[in-house]
Amino acid sequence: MENSEISKRVLVCQNRTCRKQGSAKVLAAFQSLADAEVEVVASGCLGHCGSGPMVLVLPEKVWYSRVCAGEVGAIEQHLQGGKPVESLLYKKRRKQS
Helix, strand or coil: CCHHHCCEEEEEECCHHHHHCCHHHHHHHHHCCCCCCEEEEEECCCCCCCCCCCEEEECCCEEECCCCHHHHHHHHHHHHHCCCCHHHECHHHCCCC
16 A cells, blocks of 8 residues: 555554553454555554553544444544544543644
8 A cells, every 4th residue: 555545544552551451452443444545553652551542543633542442433434534533532632742
């Protein structure tokens, strides 16, 4: 896949704390979406241990916290339609870089 086709990048923390909270399943759920315009990346620590699994959507810099695999479909709607899922947003990082 060429980078010019990618419009969004989804980072899913795979560091120790998030993995204990189920981030591997969250990553797998995102990877199963197979959207050519969205790159899914297993990331290192995103710096918010204890609030995970953490998900960061770029380039908008939208942060999601405590994401479970069953909620990935809702976030997919954000990826397709551009509207963040308010109930899953990480309140401490809302509208920040």
